[in-house]
Amino acid sequence: MEMLSIEQELKGNAYPGRGIIIGKTPDGTKAVTAYFIMGRSENSRNRIFVEEGQGIRTQAFDESKLTDPSLIIYAPVRVLGNKTIVTNGDQTDTIYEGMDRQLTFEQSLRSREFEPDAPNYTPRISGILHIENGNYNYAMSILKSDNGCPDSCQRFTFAYNNPAAGEGHFIHTYMHDGDPLPSFEGDPKLVSVCDDMDAFTDLLWNNLNEDNKVSLFVRYINLENGTYKTKIVNKNNFGFFIAVLLYAIVMGSGFNNWWLFLITIVLIVNEK
Numbered sequence: 001m002e003m004l005s006i007e008q009e010l011k012g013n014a015y016p017g018r019g020i021i022i023g024k025t026p027d028g029t030k031a032v033t034a035y036f037i038m039g040r041s042e043n044s045r046n047r048i049f050v051e052e053g054q055g056i057r058t059q060a061f062d063e064s065k066l067t068d069p070s071l072i073i074y075a076p077v078r079v080l081g082n083k084t085i086v087t088n089g090d091q092t093d094t095i096y097e098g099m100d101r102q103l104t105f106e107q108s109l110r111s112r113e114f115e116p117d118a119p120n121y122t123p124r125i126s127g128i129l130h131i132e133n134g135n136y137n138y139a140m141s142i143l144k145s146d147n148g149c150p151d152s153c154q155r156f157t158f159a160y161n162n163p164a165a166g167e168g169h170f171i172h173t174y175m176h177d178g179d180p181l182p183s184f185e186g187d188p189k190l191v192s193v194c195d196d197m198d199a200f201t202d203l204l205w206n207n208l209n210e211d212n213k214v215s216l217f218v219r220y221i222n223l224e225n226g227t228y229k230t231k232i233v234n235k236n237n238f239g240f241f242i243a244v245l246l247y248a249i250v251m252g253s254g255f256n257n258w259w260l261f262l263i264t265i266v267l268i269v270n271e272k
Contacts, residue, residue, distance in 0.1 A: 006170060006191040010207035015040065015177035018088040020127045021204075022138045022160075023168020023193040024223075031129050031136050031221040032168060032193045034204055035076050035086050038212040043067045048234040049215040054079035055092075056217055061236035071115055071122075077217060082226065084219070087126040088173060089115065095126060105139050106157045113153040114145050119180040121145035123173050129221065136223050137161045140171050144183045158188055168193040201231045 010016070021034040037058070039045035046065045049056050055077035060066040066073075074090040085095050091112045098108025105128050115122040123144035130137050139159045146152035160169065169188035174181045194200040201218045208216070214235055221228040 001187070001190045003167070003190045003192060004170075006168075006193075007203060007207050009170065009189065009191065010204065010209075013176055014209045015174060015181070015212055017122070017173030017181065018125065019170060019172035020086055020088070020125055020140065021168050021170045021191065021193070022086070022127045022129060022140065023191070024136065024163045024165050025193060025195045025220070026166035027195050028165035029223055030195075031084075031131060031138070031223060032200070032219075033084065033086050033127065033129055033221075034200070034216065034218045035088075036204065036208060036216045037076075037088075037214045038208065039214050040212060044072055045214055046236070047072060047214055048236050049076075049217050049232045051230070051232065055085075056230075056232065058215070061234075071117060077219075082130060082132050084129040084131075084221065085126070086128070087124065088122075089124055091124050091126055095128065106141065106155075109141055109143065109155070112143060114143050114150075114183075116150075118150065119148065120174075121148060121150055121183070122181070123183050125171050125173060125184070127171075131221060131223055131226060134223055136163065138163065140169060140188050142171060142184060148180060148183075166192055197229060197231060201233065205233050 015038060018037050023032045025032055042065060046061050047058050048061050050059050052075065055075055057075040058073050075092050076087060078085045078092050078096045080096050080099055083099065085092050091109060094112055095105060095108045109126065112124060114124055123142050126141045128139050137160060139157060141157045144154050146154055168191050170191045171188040172184055175184060197218060197220045205216050216233040218231045219228050
């Protein structure tokens with residue numbers, strides 16, 4: 001399979017929807033996963049990622065604008081022992097509960113189908129990372145309609161044992177923007193990943209469509225001891241709005257409070 005540029009895959013697609021990347025760093029020491037969400041409607045864009053335990057959940061940025069939480073408020077990431085679960089919906093809980101009862105990843109998803117958001121019937125995409133005694137494998141899944149027909153659910157699971165260093169796989173919900181939105185087709189795409197977590201986070205965030213991107217989660221897991229580092233980027237940012245408010249206050253009062261002016265500038269730069 002040809003290795004694709006994740007930069008070009010994101011830059012060249014205004015609306016891949018929600019996406020999962022899983023792989024291994026080039027130095028072979030860390031597992032990598034990333035999950036992003038995008039939105040076209042006000043309801044979909046009105047979200048942020050927040051940490052919850054060892055995982056994350058989505059949350060309304062402005063509760064007063066939340067109209068339908070059913071498919072947009074969920075826990076995309078949960079951790080069960082040495083397994084990290086990443087999905088685009090509440091099937092995270094289905095997988096967690098199923099595997100806690102000794103079902104496999106694939107068996108756990110048998111009770112689920114694509115999302116009931118006609119006419120798109122958004123695919124449910126899922127991933128799981130398993131790290132044990134320095135060994136690492138991962139799997140990805142997609143549950144989707146039969147070319148937009150909700151009468152049939154197509155189920156595909158892709159397993160990657162002892163993945164190669166520097167390689168990852170990328171799966172997303174939609175092929176591209178459209179009405180209705182066309183579901184992802186084919187195998188997860190082979191892409192490269194970085195040793196540098198900050199650089200990889202910036203690469204992903206900076207190449208997602210500026211109008212449609214909402215939030216990004218990135219995690220690097222040490223294969224030797226299981227420790228991890230997480231980065232979250234939200235387009236909706238409380239700190240940024242506070243900084244802008246402070247800036248407006250300072251500018252309105254002149255430059256007498258020069259120290260407040262400097263703090264405000266630093267806040268704006270950092271929050272962006």
